[in-house]
Each structure stands twice: as C-alpha cells, then as structure tokens.
Amino acid sequence: MKDRGLGGHHFVNAYVADKLRRFDAMDRSFEALFELMFSERENTLCERSDGYRIIKTSYGEAREETLARAAALKKRLSAAERDAVVGLYMDNSLAWIECFWAILCAGFRPLLLNLRLDAETLESALKAAGAAAVVSDGRRFSVPTIAAEELAVGEEPLAGPQFGSDLLVMSSGTSGSVKLCAYGAEELYWQISDSSQIIRRCRAIRRFYRGEIKLLAFLPFYHIFGLTAVYIWFGFFARSFVLLKDYAPQTILNTIRRHGVTHIFAVPLFWDRVYEEALRTIRGRGEKTLRKFERGLALAKRLGRVPLLGRIFGRLAFREVRDNLFGESVRFMISGGSSIRAEVLAFFNGVGYRLANGYGASEIGIGSVELSANARWLCAGFVGRPLSSLAYRIDPEGELLVRGKSAARVIWEDGVPRPRGDWFNTHDLAECVGGHYRILGRRDDLVIGLDGENLNPTLIEERLRGDRSGELCLIDAGGATLLVSAPRGLGARELAERERALRERLGELGLSARIGRLVFVPGPLMAPDEIKLNRRRLREELLSGRLTPLAPDAEDEGAEDALLDSLRAAMAAALGREPEEIGARADFFLDLGGSSLDYFALVSALRGEYGVDFPTEDGSSLSTAEALRDYIRSAGAYVD
Numbered sequence: 118m119k120d121r122g123l124g125g126h127h128f129v130n131a132y133v134a135d136k137l138r139r140f141d142a143m144d145r146s147f148e149a150l151f152e153l154m155f156s157e158r159e160n161t162l163c164e165r166s167d168g169y170r171i172i173k174t175s176y177g178e179a180r181e182e183t184l185a186r187a188a189a190l191k192k193r194l195s196a197a198e199r200d201a202v203v204g205l206y207m208d209n210s211l212a213w214i215e216c217f218w219a220i221l222c223a224g225f226r227p228l229l230l231n232l233r234l235d236a237e238t239l240e241s242a243l244k245a246a247g248a249a250a251v252v253s254d255g256r257r258f259s260v261p262t263i264a265a266e267e268l269a270v271g272e273e274p275l276a277g278p279q280f281g282s283d284l285l286v287m288s289s290g291t292s293g294s295v296k297l298c299a300y301g302a303e304e305l306y307w308q309i310s311d312s313s314q315i316i317r318r319c320r321a322i323r324r325f326y327r328g329e330i331k332l333l334a335f336l337p338f339y340h341i342f343g344l345t346a347v348y349i350w351f352g353f354f355a356r357s358f359v360l361l362k363d364y365a366p367q368t369i370l371n372t373i374r375r376h377g378v379t380h381i382f383a384v385p386l387f388w389d390r391v392y393e394e395a396l397r398t399i400r401g402r403g404e405k406t407l408r409k410f411e412r413g414l415a416l417a418k419r420l421g422r423v424p425l426l427g428r429i430f431g432r433l434a435f436r437e438v439r440d441n442l443f444g445e446s447v448r449f450m451i452s453g454g455s456s457i458r459a460e461v462l463a464f465f466n467g468v469g470y471r472l473a474n475g476y477g478a479s480e481i482g483i484g485s486v487e488l489s490a491n492a493r494w495l496c497a498g499f500v501g502r503p504l505s506s507l508a509y510r511i512d513p514e515g516e517l518l519v520r521g522k523s524a525a526r527v528i529w530e531d532g533v534p535r536p537r538g539d540w541f542n543t544h545d546l547a548e549c550v551g552g553h554y555r556i557l558g559r560r561d562d563l564v565i566g567l568d569g570e571n572l573n574p575t576l577i578e579e580r581l582r583g584d585r586s587g588e589l590c591l592i593d594a595g596g597a598t599l600l601v602s603a604p605r606g607l608g609a610r611e612l613a614e615r616e617r618a619l620r621e622r623l624g625e626l627g628l629s630a631r632i633g634r635l636v637f638v639p640g641p642l643m644a645p646d647e648i649k650l651n652r653r654r655l656r657e658e659l660l661s662g663r664l665t666p667l668a669p670d671a672e673d674e675g676a677e678d679a680l681l682d683s684l685r686a687a688m689a690a691a692l693g694r695e696p697e698e699i700g701a702r703a704d705f706f707l708d709l710g711g712s713s714l715d716y717f718a719l720v721s722a723l724r725g726e727y728g729v730d731f732p733t734e735d736g737s738s739l740s741t742a743e744a745l746r747d748y749i750r751s752a753g754a755y756v757d
Contacts, residue, residue, distance in 0.1 A: 120325040122160040122355060129323050133313045133354060140353075145306040147221055147280035150353070155180040157355035163211050163334070164376060165360040171376065174211055176355055184274035186219035190252070191275065193263055197249040199224050200282055204243055204251035204258070206230040209334045210360060212265050214348070216252050217338070219268065222278035225249070228285040228297070229339035233646045238295055242287055245532045246297060283526065286341050288479040298341070298479045298525035305349055307523035308482050311504035312350040319488040321471050324448040325379060332380040333373060334358045335387065341479045342453050346382055366390065366712070370443065377446040384648045385457040388472065392461045393710075395442060397693035417467035421492025428490070431469035438468045451475045451486055455649035456498065456556065456575050458582065463496040476500035476556055478543055481507065481524040485554060499553040509547075509554060510540065516560055517547040546573065562652055564593040566631030572597055574652065580626055581619070588642040591632070592656045598634040600655060604708035605639045606700025606741060609669035612637060614697070637667040640708060680749065684723075684742040691719040705740040716740070723749075
C-alpha cells in the first residue's frame with residue numbers, strides 16, 4: 118500500500134520536492150504557505166475520538182472555517198493597525214490551527230502565548246509586543262480578549278486575505294527571562310526545506326502505516342518544537358494530526374493504538390514516564406523475566422551497531438513489549454527540549470522502535486536531529502548534524518554557536534529588539550564526534566565544586582541516576598548542592614540509608630570532595646506545568662526557604678509494626694518497587710506515581726488477604742500505608 122494523498126505523485130520524495138519547488142516559485146510568502154498547506158483539500162488535517170467514533174476534518178473544511186474566522190476577527194479588530202500583534206492563548210486543537218491562520222489572514226501577527234507561564238509573564242510579553250488583542254479559549258487578559266468560539270459564527274469566508282508579516286514565539290523562560298522570537302515566511306521556508314532534506318536522508322521518518330502518516334499532537338503548537346517540527350513540517354505536506362482528549366497516560370496510549378499514530382515527537386519527560394512504566398510492568402513479572410529482558414536489550418544495543426541486524430532482532434524479540442506500549446503503527450519518534458537519558462534511548466531503539474534525539478531553541482528553530490540508525494549515535498544522546506540551512510560551531514569555551522537562514526529574524530529581550538546577527542550563542546555546552554553533535558548542558562548551569570572546579574550538572578546527574586534513584590538536580594546554593602526527590606513518610610533510618618547509598622555512589626565517581634551537600638526534598642522536583650528541570654527556580658526556592666528539606670517520619674521510630682510492614686510490601690509489589698522505598702506516609706499517587714489501575718490491583722490483593730472491602734470513594738484518603746493500616750484495624754480485620 119502506498120502513502121495516500123500525495124497530490125497526484127506516486128512517491129513521497131517527488132511530492133515533497135514538487136511542493137517545495139512551488140513554495141519557492143510563489144515568493145516564499147505567508148500567502149503562498151497558506152495556499153500550499155491547504156492545497157490537498159481532501160486530505161485529513163486532524164482526527165479525534167469522542168469516545169465512540171473517530172471524527173475527521175479535511176484540509177478543505179478547515180480552510181473554509183479559517184477564512185470565516187479571519188473575517189470575524191477583522192471585524193472585531195477593525196480599529197487595529199495592519200500588522201498589529203494579536204496573542205493566541207489556546208492549547209492544541211483544530212481551533213488553534215484555524216485561529217492561528219485566521220490571525221495571519223486578517224493581516225495581523227500572531228503571538229503564540231505559552232500556557233505554562235504565569236499571568237505576570239504573559240502580560241509582560243503582551244506589553245513588550247504592543248499586542249492589540251488576544252484570541253483565547255478561556256483566560257482573559259488586560260488587552261481586549263476575544264473568545265475563540267465567538268469567531269466565525271455566521272461569517273462568510275474572508276475574500277482576498279492580506280497576511281501579517283511574521284509570527285512571534287515565546288521562549289520557555291527557564292533561563293530567567295522570556296524572549297520573543299520573530300519568524301517570517303522566509304524563515305519557515307528554510308525550516309520546511311530542512312524537513313525535506315530529512316525526508317530524503319532518512320527512510321524511517323517517511324514510513325507510513327496503512328497508507329497514512331499520522332502525527333500525535335502531543336507537543337504544544339505554541340512552543341518552537343511543536344510549531345516547527347510538528348505543525349509546520351507535517352502540515353505543509355498535508356499529513357494528519359491526531360488530537361488528544363487529555364494528557365492522561367492511558368488516554369495517550371489508547372489514542373496512539375486506536376488511530377494508528379505513526380510519528381510521536383515529545384520531551385524527555387514523556388519518554389521517561391513511558392520507560393519507567395514499561396520497566397515496572399516487566400519487573401512485576403518476576404526476576405527471571407527481568408533478567409531475560411535485560412540480556413535481550415543489551416544484545417539489541419550491540420547488534421544496533423549494524424542497524425539492519427539491530428532492527429530485525431528488536432522487531433522479532435520484543436513484539437510483546439511493543440504490544441503493551443504503542444503497538445506496531447509507530448514509525449519514528451523524536452525527543453527534544455532537554456537532555457534524555459541514554460538508557461531510555463537504548464530501551465526504545467532496542468525494542469524495535471526508532472527514537473532519535475533532536476536539538477533546537479526558540480531563537481534558531483529546529484537545529485538538528487540524529488538521523489543515523491546506528492546505535493552508537495542513537496543511544497548516546499547525539500543530536501546529529503546541523504540541518505541544511507544552519508551551521509554549527511563550538512567556541513573555545515565549549516559553547517555551541519549557530520547561524521543560518523532559518524533562525525529567528527528578530528529577538529526581543531527585555532523589550533529591546535535585536536535583529537539576527539551572524540553567529541548566535543546558544544550558551545549550550547556541546548561536543549562534536551565524527552560530525553555528530555551532542556549537547557552536554559548549559560553554561561549558566563555550571564556549578565563550582567568544593568575543589569573550585571566547574572561541575573556540569575547534566576553529566577553528573579546522568580552518571581548518578583540509577584534504578585529507582587528518583588529525580589536529581591545539582592545546583593549552586595551556597596556551594597555544590599544535590600537535590601534529591603524522595604517520597605514523604607520515610608523514617609530516619611530509611612532516609613539515612615538513601616543518603617549513605619548516594620554518598621557511596623559519589624565516592625565511586627570521585628565526586629565526594631566536590632559535592633558537599635545533599636538535600637532530600639518531598640515529591641517531584643519538576644512543577645506540574647514544567648517539561649524540564651528549572652534549576653533557577655529550585656535554587657531560588659531553596660535559598661528562600663520555600664523548598665523545605667524532607668523531615669523523616671519519627672512516629673513509632675524503632676517500634677515494630679507487622680501490619681504496616683506488610684502493607685508497605687503490598688504497595689511495593691503493586692508499584693514494582695522495593696518495600697524500603699515505601700514510606701509509611703508516602704502517598705500512593707502523589708509521591709509514588711501509582712495509577713488508578715495500580716491502586717485497584719492493590720486493594721484487590723488486600724481484600725483477598727484481610728477480607729475487607731475498600732470503598733471506591735475513599736480511595737483518595739486511603740492512599741498511604743499508614744491510612745490503610747488504620748482502616749484495616751478499624752474494621753476489626755487484624756489483631757496484633
């Protein structure tokens with residue numbers, strides 16, 4: 118079966134080359150981009166599930182709705198100047214795509230507002246850009262705010278749209294300040310050209326499933342990674358986006374399988390969670406199964422040095438693993454946004470998928486992605502060679518410099534615009550091996566150790582992070598300080614044992630004399646709305662006292678409690694952990710990462726053991742070993 122919807126062409130490469138040629142010939146404008154992106158009008162733009170059926174929207178249908186929204190927006194903002202900035206505050210949806218283009222078609226410049234940033238930061242960005250209004254799906258702002266659902270009601274499609282000159286993307290803000298980066302159609306032309314080079318150089322990324330290429334719309338379109346590598350790259354070639362109802366893990370897995378998703382681009386946090394869940398399932402099947410899996414994965418990595426052998430072995434040996442993950446439709450996956458662990462890359466590539474590491478920034482767009490199928494590069498976190506429109510250079514300080522035609526044309530920082538210069542200093546530390554680049558961390562994240570030497574947090578965290586080690590973050594807080602996440606409810610002995618093990622590991626790595634302070638903190642280090650560690654925030658919170666070190670649970674210290682120990686063991690079994698990792702007051706969901714299915718398995722086992730029914734509505738209050746102990750005793754089901 119051939120890939121469908123190729124504009125009359127029989128092969129992907131011919132279709133891609135022809136469409137890019139037409140974009141070049143049509144003056145590389147937003148008008149040309151819009152017309153070409155929606156030219157295959159019968160192709161499916163997006164699909165979603167309402168729980169019972171799959172609902173599809175074609176590019177032609179979305180085009181008409183976009184022009185109707187543009188007409189309504191132009192009326193609402195009739196007093197605004199041409200090329201005025203209009204913010205767009207929406208999560209991924211068909212409406213986001215239509216409103217994004219409606220703003221451009223109405224002659225305005227969209228500012229893609231980052232939903233993960235606080236209100237003060239967003240208002241600051243609107244002020245810096247001189248925004249005339251915001252199109253929003255909920256939050257209201259100090260400037261006129263237009264509800265997305267109000268646009269296009271009863272409007273005739275806009276005739277003769279006059280397009281805005283560029284679009285504005287916000288940086289993530291984790292470096293301490295938020296920048297606004299402007300991209301015109303010329304820069305997007307070069308980014309699309311880069312993607313066409315990827316398609317020609319990497320056969321895996323253009324593979325389809327049952328005649329279709331479907332990308333999971335997981336990354337936010339308002340972020341540079343989601344905007345370029347997800348929406349612009351795939352939208353230009355009229356491929357399909359699969360929309361998520363929500364971001365619950367089971368929803369994501371079910372959506373991928375039901376829709377036959379072929380491409381998944383996500384941040385390392387996503388891959389980490391899928392990896393940890395897969396390992397937990399494998400551990401739950403016993404030590405013998407775990408050892409067999411580990412031996413197979415090690416062999417897959419060795420064979421991966423000869424890509425064809427590695428791929429054949431992975432596809433044959435790990436079919437059951439894939440069935441429990443994404444199924445067989447997925448063809449290519451990319452991680453980007455921050456560093457990803459080598460063992461996570463080795464896992465996905467070993468079990469028969471293709472997960473590549475990529476690199477980019479708000480200021481430069483997408484810079485590179487590892488296209489080699491060789492495990493030497495794929496599994497070591499390399500990000501490949503620079504894409505065709507860009508050049509990389511590493512300065513004497515080890516920092517990566519980038520220049521090229523696809524980078525942002527103007528960058529606003531602290532309200533001051535700065536046109537694109539020659540070389541842009543990313544302040545990311547990098548190395549180049551055999552023409553392949555690897556990002557080693559950020560220059561401003563370096564920590565001065567007790568011996569006066571610089572410590573690279575990214576590399577040290579990678580070396581320290583082991584099985585069940587939890588999150589780690591090395592910061593400079595009155596000296597080199599290692600933050601370690603731990604579940605609430607750990608006793609003093611358990612906490613001391615964790616510290617002893619970690620200090621022993623520091624000694625093995627020769628870091629004992631360089632990192633003086635270990636601070637255990639309750640719960641995850643990343644905030645719920647973050648996609649990577651925000652070292653600056655953690656440092657500020659620790660120094661200000663807002664991040665409180667974990668205090669050991671001293672209740673019944675030294676006393677024996679057979680029921681409590683049994684319940685901790687039961688929780689550990691349900692979660693694929695060791696009993697000593699389960700504190701008496703550690704929350705099954707919030708601290709230990711358990712799911713509702715895990716909890717159901719736990720209470721089912723306890724019901725069989727103690728003959729006690731656990732009311733479903735009380736699940737949230739019976740989520741610690743201590744609470745379960747008290748409940749069982751109160752039911753008279755256990756006698757000391």
